[in-house]
Amino acid sequence: MTTRTATLKGGGTIRYVEVDDPPAGGMKKTFFTPDKKQVVQFFHDAAAARDVNRLARLEAVVGRYNPTLDPTTGEYFRKLFCWPTGIVVAPTVGVVCPAYPQTYFFEAGPFSGKEKKGKWFSSPKLRGYLPASELGDWIKYFQICLKIARAIRRLHAAGLAHSDLSCNNVLIDPARGDAVVIDIDSLVVPGVFPPDVLGTPGYIAPEVLRTLHLPLNDRNRSHPCAATDQHALAVLIYEYLLYRHPLRGPKIHSATSAEEDEMLAMGEKALFVEHPAETSNRPTGLTAAYTDFGPHLADLFKRAFVDGLHAPNRRPAAVEWERGLMRSWDLLHPCAGARCPHKWFVVAGPGSRCPFCGTKPGRVPVLKLRRQVKPGQWMPDGELVVHGSVGVFPWHAFDNAQTGERAERKRLGYFGVQAGQWLLVNEHLDSLTTESGNRVPAGQAVALIEGKPFQFSTGPHGRLAEVAYY
Numbered sequence: 102m103t104t105r106t107a108t109l110k111g112g113g114t115i116r117y118v119e120v121d122d123p124p125a126g127g128m129k130k131t132f133f134t135p136d137k138k139q140v141v142q143f144f145h146d147a148a149a150a151r152d153v154n155r156l157a158r159l160e161a162v163v164g165r166y167n168p169t170l171d172p173t174t175g176e177y178f179r180k181l182f183c184w185p186t187g188i189v190v191a192p193t194v195g196v197v198c199p200a201y202p203q204t205y206f207f208e209a210g211p212f213s214g215k216e217k218k219g220k221w222f223s224s225p226k227l228r229g230y231l232p233a234s235e236l237g238d239w240i241k242y243f244q245i246c247l248k249i250a251r252a253i254r255r256l257h258a259a260g261l262a263h264s265d266l267s268c269n270n271v272l273i274d275p276a277r278g279d280a281v282v283i284d285i286d287s288l289v290v291p292g293v294f295p296p297d298v299l300g301t302p303g304y305i306a307p308e309v310l311r312t313l314h315l316p317l318n319d320r321n322r323s324h325p326c327a328a329t330d331q332h333a334l335a336v337l338i339y340e341y342l343l344y345r346h347p348l349r350g351p352k353i354h355s356a357t358s359a360e361e362d363e364m365l366a367m368g369e370k371a372l373f374v375e376h377p378a379e380t381s382n383r384p385t386g387l388t389a390a391y392t393d394f395g396p397h398l399a400d401l402f403k404r405a406f407v408d409g410l411h412a413p414n415r416r417p418a419a420v421e422w423e424r425g426l427m428r429s430w431d432l433l434h435p436c437a438g439a440r441c442p443h444k445w446f447v448v449a450g451p452g453s454r455c456p457f458c459g460t461k462p463g464r465v466p467v468l469k470l471r472r473q474v475k476p477g478q479w480m481p482d483g484e485l486v487v488h489g490s491v492g493v494f495p496w497h498a499f500d501n502a503q504t505g506e507r508a509e510r511k512r513l514g515y516f517g518v519q520a521g522q523w524l525l526v527n528e529h530l531d532s533l534t535t536e537s538g539n540r541v542p543a544g545q546a547v548a549l550i551e552g553k554p555f556q557f558s559t560g561p562h563g564r565l566a567e568v569a570y571y
């Protein structure tokens with residue numbers, strides 16, 4: 102172990118600890134700084150030093166396109182991205198990045214010390230090797246999907262694309278519901294020649310594989326871009342919610358060559374395992390279906406894997422996944438099944454039961470949210486499935502409240518049962534008002550009675566809630 106000094110672009114230096122056998126990925130090897138708070142990563146490829154496009158990309162990524170420098174939302178996105186903070190020019194070309202938080206390394210079991218790459222958690226076989234304490238409940242995977250969608254939405258909003266979004270380039274911590282997108286150095290940056298990256302098998306969009314035989318500069322060749330990220334994002338979300346791959350089914354496309362079979366199954370002939378009409382790729386004994394997670398996610402999965410699988414411009418954008426996951430999050434309910442492996446499910450309507458274990462919930466109170474479009478005229482605007490650990494937050498109570506990185510996460514009320522009656526207990530709603538016009542001050546409660554709506558607030562943008570029981 103020797104401490105060495107690397108030179109940064111712009112003139113500074115950074116010290117790192119050289120070891121004989123550093124962690125290495127496909128592109129880079131990694132050394133820690135002496136305090137272990139940062140890493141210095143050098144590209145394997147020596148030609149990188151002379152690649153003006155790579156340097157131009159890195160400069161844009163570290164500088165003007167860097168969402169972690171935003172004064173208001175930068176801190177939020179520093180948790181969702183492991184974003185490079187500097188460019189190394191000597192002894193060879195590399196990047197400086199924050200070290201991943203300790204929670205992204207396995208603490209116990211046979212993989213102690215290894216990074217928690219997403220692939221460990223999305224395959225039933227690999228999950229079998231992990232200690233139960235690392236696996237997390239299903240609701241945590243939901244939270245992880247939401248965070249990944251939000252991170253990719255932010256990248257795309259800046260005009261960037263990840264180009265290699267996959268289970269290897271997202272670390273997840275299901276015990277805490279956290280996710281971080283890594284390997285940010287091969288981004289597609291506006292105005293700079295795209296990186297020579299294809300993506301990771303299983304996540305590469307069908308059109309990229311289908312046109313792979315064409316020369317790089319052919320107009321018909323598809324390159325990694327926001328639309329290919331949208332495919333990879335949909336695959337990741339499907340894998341984390343269903344623990345299976347959306348395109349890997351029993352259908353064989355080439356009986357003679359495994360390589361050709363894979364190229365066709367993920368490319369030109371890619372077919373959703375749950376395609377509603379074409380069932381030739383459907384595995385036997387599928388448990389939950391993509392339609393079991395409520396109307397928002399059913400629609401998004403259909404657009405990603407039925408309508409948009411071979412039509413990139415029909416795929417849902419990351420922002421739509423973010424919104425759909427947020428709305429579906431409000432439909433989650435704990436499962437009472439004693440042996441339920443997932444412990445949560447989506448209440449999509451009356452008669453919903455847990456798709457993982459079949460357990461039916463008891464009576465479930467549901468708030469049907471309404472937004473005022475004109476005085477006295479209310480439009481449907483989301484639903485909130487009520488249970489003991491859910492709260493009312495500003496984005497439920499007001500139709501103009503921010504969500505995501507700008508959200509105010511102050512709980513305004515909570516739910517409980519008294520003498521068999523569900524109640525909403527007011528904590529911080531200034532003008533919670535019953536149907537008959539009575540104000541419910543903080544510390545008091547409104548009963549959730551079918552046919553008795555109430556307003557979270559009588560002020561501007563306050564939503565109305567109708568009460569239903571499923």
Ligand SMILES: [Zn+2]
Pocket residue numbers: 436437438441442443444445446455456457458459460
């Ligand atoms: Zn269940």
